Amino acid sequence: xxxxxxxxxxxxxxxxxxxxxxxxxxxxxxxxxxxxxxxxxxxxxxxxxxxxxxxxxxxxxxxxxxxxxxxxxxxxxxxxxxxxxxxxxxxxxxxxxxxxxxxxxxxxxxxxxxxxxxxxxxxxxxxxxxxxxxxxxxxxxxxxxxxxxxxxxxxxxxxxxxxxxxxxxxxxxxxxxxxxxxxxxxxxxxxxxxxxxxxxxxxxxxxxxxxxxxxxxxxxxxxxxxxxxxxxxxxxxxxxxxxxxxxxxxxxxxxxxxxxxxxxxxxxxxxxxxxxxxxxxxx
Ligand code: PRT
Ligand code: ZN
Numbered sequence: 001x002x003x004x005x006x007x008x009x010x011x012x013x014x015x016x017x018x019x020x021x022x023x024x025x026x027x028x029x030x031x032x033x034x035x036x037x038x039x040x041x042x043x044x045x046x047x048x049x050x051x052x053x054x055x056x057x058x059x060x061x062x063x064x065x066x067x068x069x070x071x072x073x074x075x076x077x078x079x080x081x082x083x084x085x086x087x088x089x090x091x092x093x094x095x096x097x098x099x100x101x102x103x104x105x106x107x108x109x110x111x112x113x114x115x116x117x118x119x120x121x122x123x124x125x126x127x128x129x130x131x132x133x134x135x136x137x138x139x140x141x142x143x144x145x146x147x148x149x150x151x152x153x154x155x156x157x158x159x160x161x162x163x164x165x166x167x168x169x170x171x172x173x174x175x176x177x178x179x180x181x182x183x184x185x186x187x188x189x190x191x192x193x194x195x196x197x198x199x200x201x202x203x204x205x206x207x208x209x210x211x212x213x214x215x216x217x218x219x220x221x222x223x224x225x226x227x228x229x230x231x232x233x234x235x236x237x238x239x240x241x242x243x244x245x246x247x248x249x250x251x252x253x254x255x256x257x258x259x260x261x262x263x264x265x266x267x268x269x270x271x272x273x274x275x276x277x278x279x280x281x282x283x
Contacts, residue, residue: 001042002187002194005062008034008047012179015087016066020045023201042194053182054080060184063191064198070156070177074119080182083199086206090158092117092175095168097145102171108132108152114144115154117175124174142166207281211252216265216273220247225268229261252278 006016009031017029020043027038027045035046046062053065054075066085070092072078094113096102105128114135115121125132135150142162144150154174157163163170181202183195218226223238230236232251239248249270253261262273 001044002063002191003044005046005048005053005056005065007050012088022205057182057184063184063187065182066179068177069180074117081180082183083181085179085181088179090156090177091173093157093170094152094154094172094174095163095170096152098167098169105130111152112150113152113154114141114150116141120175121154204280204282208278210255211278212255212258213276213278214253215250216270217246217248218270220245222269223247229264
């Protein structure tokens with residue numbers, strides 16, 4: 001049995017639960033429960049505040065955890081990370097009041113900066129040779145400049161609308177973050193084996209999410225052009241159609257390239273393009 005800690009309720013919760021479910025692991029979760037056991041994998045899930053997860057995994061109270069790199073690094077345990085999970089992407093940024101002049105990090109010399117991330121920010125400023133007064137506050141950092149508490153803030157940004165709404169301007173990216181799987185560094189052999197199984201499944205789910213299965217018909221004489229656009233995993237599958245001079249092509253495309261490639265496929269004569277989600281992708 002291996003014990004995984006995830007955020008009880010917040011920005012990481014839903015994506016953490018769906019990742020576990022997409023790994024084929026079933027469990028019953030309720031908002032009132034603090035832990036649950038999977039029915040088809042030797043896994044126990046603990047529901048905690050995200051800030052507590054790194055420490056619990058470091059101490060071995062939980063074997064594994066899912067948490068943002070921002071929280072992990074701020075807690076001082078970056079070495080616990082074993083796998084980036086690709087969700088909850090955000091950045092930790094410095095921001096100043098919109099009309100405050102700003103030419104570079106040296107402008108922060110001697111200034112007051114409000115943040116919930118004194119460790120990460122402190123290291124960043126030291127790297128820039130800047131000395132500033134850090135005020136550690138745990139929430140609503142973005143109002144600090146307008147109430148006169150600080151001249152700058154350092155906080156998590158995703159769309160940027162919170163900064164905008166508070167009259168602030170993002171001036172430096174201090175740290176980029178996403179959700180990661182973390183593990184205690186002294187797992188038993190049995191738990192290491194379960195961790196390896198979980199990572200294998202998580203990688204298959206992530207790979208599948210990033211790719212689409214594509215099927216299309218093309219005139220046989222444009223096959224070379226189609227193949228060049230669709231390298232596939234090894235090479236595309238090509239089968240003749242009942243109609244002479246036409247072939248059916250099947251392949252896998254990366255989601256990021258997908259719209260661009262379908263446009264080019266149409267331009268070389270492809271028709272009846274179907275795109276399907278992939279459930280799991282094992283390399
Ligand atoms: O209760 P608990 O302590 O468990 O949760 P929490 O309130 O501390 O954390 P939560 O749920 O807000 O965030 C969990 C994790 O999600 C963070 O540690 C980040 O890794 C990640 N994440 C991703 C974010 C954001 N995006 C985000 N936008 N965390 C916070 N924000 C906040 C930010 O603090 C600011 O107030 O959203 C606002 C900015 O958003 P935009 O879109 O307006 O820029
Ligand atoms: Zn928190």
